[in-house]
Amino acid sequence: MADTQPQVAVLLAAYNGMRWIEEQIASILTQGQVDVRIYISVDPSNDGTEAWCARCAEMHANVELLPAAGPFGGAARNFFRLIRDVDFSAFDYVAFSDQDDIWYPDKLHRAVTTLKSGRIDGYSSNVIAFWPDGRRMLVDKAQPQVKWDYLFEAAGPGCTYVLTLKMANKFRDFVVKHWENIQGVTLHDWLCYAFARSAGFTWNIDPIPSMDYRQHTENQVGVNSGLQSAIRRVKKMTDGWWLGQVRRISNLTAGLGSQSISDRPQVTGRRAIAALGIQSRQCRRRSRDQVIFAVFCIVAAACLK
Known part of the structure; x- marks a missing residue:
């Protein structure tokens, strides 16, 4: 050019x-x-x-x-x-x-x-x-x-x-x-x-x-700051939306590049979700989020049928 x-x-x-x-x-x-x-x-x-x-x-x-x-x-x-x-x-x-x-x-x-x-x-x-x-x-x-x-x-x-x-x-x-x-x-x-x-x-x-x-009331996502924002995000995690998105994104991107599907964590089933909680340091970047993620995975695994 x-x-x-x-x-x-x-x-x-x-x-x-x-x-x-x-x-x-x-x-x-x-x-x-x-x-x-x-x-x-x-x-x-x-x-x-x-x-x-x-x-x-x-x-x-x-x-x-x-x-x-x-x-x-x-x-x-x-x-x-x-x-x-x-x-x-x-x-x-x-x-x-x-x-x-x-x-x-x-x-x-x-x-x-x-x-x-x-x-x-x-x-x-x-x-x-x-x-x-x-x-x-x-x-x-x-x-x-x-x-x-x-x-x-x-x-x-x-x-x-x-x-x-x-x-x-x-x-x-x-x-x-x-x-x-x-x-x-x-x-x-x-x-x-x-x-x-x-x-x-x-x-x-x-x-x-x-x-x-x-930041305003019409934000689709916005910053995770304050009690109302925290409640909204916890609700998304517990109502199945978040885990559903994880599964969809994981399935869509599986097998790309040289990455083996076996190198990725499983995201379906009680044992797999519980195992994610144990490996939370490999799943989220921020320390606080790793703790929240681990707790969520343990609770979610216990609630799965």
């Missing part, structure tokens, strides 16, 4: 985002030392998001609104649509974006520099969560990766993910091949990280925050 700056395709999934999307896109368009093109897919909204995005695309040559294809019913399916339908061939890197955050000016440059420097295929980072009342908190996801963490958690917020073109293309092939089955995956970032690690790609979790991560 004549332009020597790295070319980055930014995939942005939107839904009823009028309160925040203008600030989000402005922070992407002002990224330093990279060239960006934003691809927006809007889940049918009732607050004018589609019309605003269409006007934004008319005003900016490097913003494109994809044709309507929803409803998706959640961010994951919207992102899968973006991954399938956007042509990455003219780019060096692919990044994911939410509709309501604020990227720091060097977010993509720092990611690209990391990917170039260490033969890394996938990048994510810590973030600073912020609330309407002015509270701010570091969300630390940069603990050392462990043997099986990718089967049980993402590599941090998906809005920090940046992939090399090679990995993005392989992930797209995977998404297309398993299109029907991945529709049952609720968290696209978890699946992306599981695919990367299962297929032998290398991943770096940067301890330096790259963005302000907005």
